[in-house]
Amino acid sequence: MILTKEFMQKALVRIDELQNEVIVKSKTINGADEYVQAKMKLFQENEKARKQLRNIQVQEQILTDNFLSTHK
Numbered sequence: 001m002i003l004t005k006e007f008m009q010k011a012l013v014r015i016d017e018l019q020n021e022v023i024v025k026s027k028t029i030n031g032a033d034e035y036v037q038a039k040m041k042l043f044q045e046n047e048k049a050r051k052q053l054r055n056i057q058v059q060e061q062i063l064t065d066n067f068l069s070t071h072k
Contacts, residue, residue: 026032
């Protein structure tokens with residue numbers, strides 16, 4: 001299957017349509033707004049933690065590289 005730019009644009013439009021359908025339908029479920037907000041908060045906390053972990057890993061790598069380069 002060859003993915004053309006046009007095909008990908010149509011796919012993105014369809015994804016947006018489906019997401020909007022889900023949003024509209026979820027508003028009819030009691031507690032859905034609170035659930036989504038809580039999930040988004042957890043997602044944001046998770047992303048923040050991942051960035052912090054990545055920064056720690058980069059710092060560790062820099063520390064190791066510096067140590068090894070001075071002790072050859």
